Amino acid sequence: MKKKELEKKKKFIMELLKDPVYQPMRLREIASLLRLDKSQKKELYEVMDSLLEEGKISLDKKGRYEKASKSGKKAEKKKREKQKKEKLTGKKKSRETDRIKYDEASALEGTFIGHPKGFGFVEIPDQEEDIFIPEEKTGTALHQDKVRIIVEGKQKEGKRREGIVVKVLERGMPQIVGTYQCNRDFGFVICDNPKFSKDVFISKKDSNGVKNGDKVIAEITDYGSGNKSPEGKITEILGSSRAPGTDILAIVKSFGIPDEFPERVKNQALRVPDHVLAADMDGRLDLRNVQMVTIDGEDAKDLDDAVSLTKENGIYHLGVHIADVSNYVQGGSALDKEALKRGTSVYLADRVIPMLPVELSNGICSLNQGEDRLALSCLMDIDEKGRVVSHRIAETVICVDRRMSYTTVKNILEKEDEEAEKQYADFVPMFFQMKELSAIIRESRHHRGSIDFEFPESKIILNEAGKAIDVQPYESNVATRIIEDFMLMANETVAKEYCKEDLPFVYRTHENPDSEKVESLLMLLHNQGVSVQKAKEEISPKEIQKILEEIEGLPNEAQISRLTLRTMKQAKYTTECSGHFGLAAKYYCHFTSPIRRYPDLQIHRIIKDNLRGRLEREGRTERYREILDEVARQSSVCERRAEEAERESDKLKKAEYMSYHLGEEFEGIISGVTGWGMYVELPNTVEGLVHVNTLRDDYYTFDQEAYELRGDMTQKVYRLGQKVRVRVADADKMLKTVDFVLAEEQ
DSSP: OOHHHHHHHHHHHHHHHHSTTOOOBOHHHHHHHTTOOHHHHHHHHHHHHHHHHTTSEEEOTTSOEEEOOTTHHHHHHHHHHHHHHHHHHOOOOOSOGGGOOOOGGGOEEEEEEEOTTSOEEEEOTTOSSOEEEOGGGOTTOOTTOEEEEEEESOOOTTSOOEEEEEEEEEOSOSEEEEEEEEOSSEEEEEESSTTSOSOEEEEGGGSTTOOTTEEEEEEEEEOOOSSSOOEEEEEEEEEETTSTTHHHHHHHHHTTOOOSOOHHHHHHHHTSOSSOOHHHHTTOEEOTTSOOEEEEOTTOOOOOEEEEEEEETTEEEEEEEEEOGGGTSOTTSHHHHHHHHHOBOEEOSSOEEOSSOHHIIIIITSOOTTSEEEEEEEEEEEOTTSOEEEEEEEEEEEEOSEEEEHHHHHHHHTTOOHHHHHHTTTTHHHHHHHHHHHHHHHHHHHHHTOOOOOOOEEEEEEOTTSOEEEEEEEOOOHHHHHHHHHHHHHHHHHHHHHHHTTOOOOEEEBOOOOHHHHHHHHHHHHHTTOOOOOOSSSOOHHHHHHHHHHTTTSTTHHHHHHHHHHHSOOOEEESSOOOBTTTTBSSOOOOSOTTTBHHHHHHHHHHHHHHTTHHHHTTHHHHHHHHHHHHHHHHHHHHHHHHHHHHHHHHHHHHHHHHTTTTOEEEEEEEEEETTEEEEEOTTSOEEEEEGGGOTTSOEEEETTTTEEEETTTOOEEETTOEEEEEEEEEETTTTEEEEEEGGGO
């Protein structure tokens, strides 16, 4: 290799190793990452040897390359001599870190989060940053294990703290879901979750008649050691990986989402009446003569919210009427315990896994058109500035006049469907009043600083065989915004009343973002040419809102919005009323979806006990204070689980859809940039990676401050929001990934 070319390639490799995302890799892993052919691999050997000699990079005990420390060449020489000595004498430190002696007072306990490459991280409760665990220091820890660790050395600036696992306290995954690979007398289960990085050995006697390529559940009987694979036995065969629905069922099982109701719960649901009993109406406010509608998606079956609206003397009388699920799901019952266990309904690409049996969710608890239903109503009087001047929360009886869809209401409001206007003529004036009030509420929220992230969601179309045949963006419209605004208003109103009365309650809280993440965001925005100033140490919702206004209309608007969203913390359920940063709201809860969210169901019980005077009279206040922390915690955990499963389901089906379009070209926008390459998002919301090594016209390096890839010789730049034309190079349903190449690069 010529000296000039060698120097250029050395520079490229050094940029790769300096990338914050990079973790030490062996030569073959680097070659695989860069997608090098046989001749290029030989060149890579030459490049790495040259950098080793110069002391710019080093090798660890596992033969993986990393950027050298300051001691450079001397340290590498010493390490090589030590490795040579170990090879000659046969002496080598054991990888079994459980035997390490340590001071228990300095140890930390947390959850081990694995990585496909063998290293991991440990999440410590009440600590913002997790601890990095190198592969050789993970001991026998596997994904989701509860472990004890010690932190090694001092934290280096800009880097995570590093630790070593000294003991596995509790195994986190007693079973795994994966694909069975058969050998002659044994087999292995390759876990669908790549974070569980070990294949599980299955002996013939424990294979349960499984066939090669089947999706299975394997119980782990031996977690192995540093040199020994985990062992297990097949407990359930989900079906061939090619059979319709097996792929999504595997996701359901891998996340431990209950997909079948126990017999006791089913029997209890069957005993619930299918109509409202006269006795249940006693003492309730009768609103059956009030004009009201439900507005939902066309395929929705569990209709848990209805809305009504009139206007008088400049005051809007808004009614948000929510199905009274608590009337049919008694606290502590089998139905209630199962609902808490599930926490939420889960919406996957080909199915819905409900929190409650369909006899309830689609039956007596669904606000079906023309049928009497029990409800908990939040009746608000709102002035022309969007302020709630008075309100009442009441147990009611309602009867929905019309079941409307978002599409129909949108078409009526935008004058796009004359037939619908005629068909729903009696409701059209109310729809226009709703549009008017929605705009007022939205403007009021915007004025106080509420952050409005608007990204198109995915709508994945499947055929009868469960295959993805289309992926479409599903964007909000005037009708979806009306319902969103009315539900937010009801949630805030209910939360404010119960917070001020200091009663036990479950709130939806959203904490301020971390200052470090905010600073990184501001630096990125500055380098993207976006002018932003921060008045105080902590950023305010209003300042985030200004960022979104500043980037409005820019080509990279959606991408910067996503990066801004990633600086935010996750919202969660708590018993403390500490406000919602994203909504710039002092008071917020989830009141409006008790069919599909457990916190809503729980606070409905509290509200009804308060309305009926049972909180103090029957000593229920203390009982609620005892249980609500666990309700909030469990609900947050289940929500995260559902979100992850839904995300994995979408990624799988998007990869499947793109696998039918290999070689085809699409227009896209660069949605992310890293040292490995750039992510490109298509108009249909599918995102894929253009690997940096496929950019053949130059050697590209990642400029972290500018958040862009720049060619060393041509100075060609790829940055956020840039339009590019890509060709589909690969789509892996198993890994749930899509690879693109730039169309002009082939």
